[in-house]
Amino acid sequence: MMMGKKVRLVHLEKEDLAKSQGWVNDPAIKALMLRVLPVTRMDQEKWLEDIARNPAKMVFAIKLLGTGEHIGNTGFYQIDWLHRRAEFWILIGERGSWGQGVGTEVVRLMLRFGFGDLNLHKIYLHVGSTNEPAISLYKKLNFAVDGRLREHYFLEGNYLDVLAMSILKKDYAG
Numbered sequence: 001m002m003m004g005k006k007v008r009l010v011h012l013e014k015e016d017l018a019k020s021q022g023w024v025n026d027p028a029i030k031a032l033m034l035r036v037l038p039v040t041r042m043d044q045e046k047w048l049e050d051i052a053r054n055p056a057k058m059v060f061a062i063k064l065l066g067t068g069e070h071i072g073n074t075g076f077y078q079i080d081w082l083h084r085r086a087e088f089w090i091l092i093g094e095r096g097s098w099g100q101g102v103g104t105e106v107v108r109l110m111l112r113f114g115f116g117d118l119n120l121h122k123i124y125l126h127v128g129s130t131n132e133p134a135i136s137l138y139k140k141l142n143f144a145v146d147g148r149l150r151e152h153y154f155l156e157g158n159y160l161d162v163l164a165m166s167i168l169k170k171d172y173a174g
């Protein structure tokens, strides 16, 4: 478990799946997460099994301190133990929790965990080029833009550029 001032990050449990499914299927959030197809309950259950079995995936539920409300999920995918890199993602699904500093705290907790505990060298991600809140958040925390992948995703009838962003351990302020 990781403890912040606003939230704690805990392992995702079966009872967290219904909310998680609602968030990824929310049309506004689906596009921000660069997803196209709807996610079924069965997909969610397979996902949870995969997380438990696959050492290259780690997923945490974001829960508010105090109420314990589950407001989102975050994780590392494609953890590569040889090259010491991982792909980061975050989804705050409860829109009422946006813009209150939760995302900043979660990314900071995950960077500390990734660089400190997992001894990663690089943490990277893909973000839609129009997702201003997410891009500002990553830049604020010292992620650099590695490049722009032109028309990399076909979403809602249009091709979308994505930014490849990353942070190296040496650029992590702690």
Ligand SMILES: CC(C)(COP(=O)(O)OP(=O)(O)OC[C@H]1O[C@@H](n2cnc3c(N)ncnc32)[C@H](O)[C@@H]1OP(=O)(O)O)[C@@H](O)C(=O)NCCC(=O)NCCS
Pocket: 029, 032, 033, 090, 091, 092, 093, 097, 098, 099, 100, 101, 102, 103, 104, 105, 125, 126, 127, 128, 131, 132, 133, 134, 136, 137, 140
């Ligand atoms: C992107 C996301 C994680 C941001 O979380 P959050 O809790 O709203 O972010 P914070 O309140 O910590 O704000 C972080 C920074 O984002 C930027 N930001 C936040 N809201 C913004 C907005 N509406 N427009 C532009 N920038 C914004 C600011 O730079 C802010 O830092 P500052 O307050 O110090 O200026 C959250 O909105 C989310 O989960 N969105 C849906 C899924 C998604 O887009 N995930 C990322 C995919 S790569």
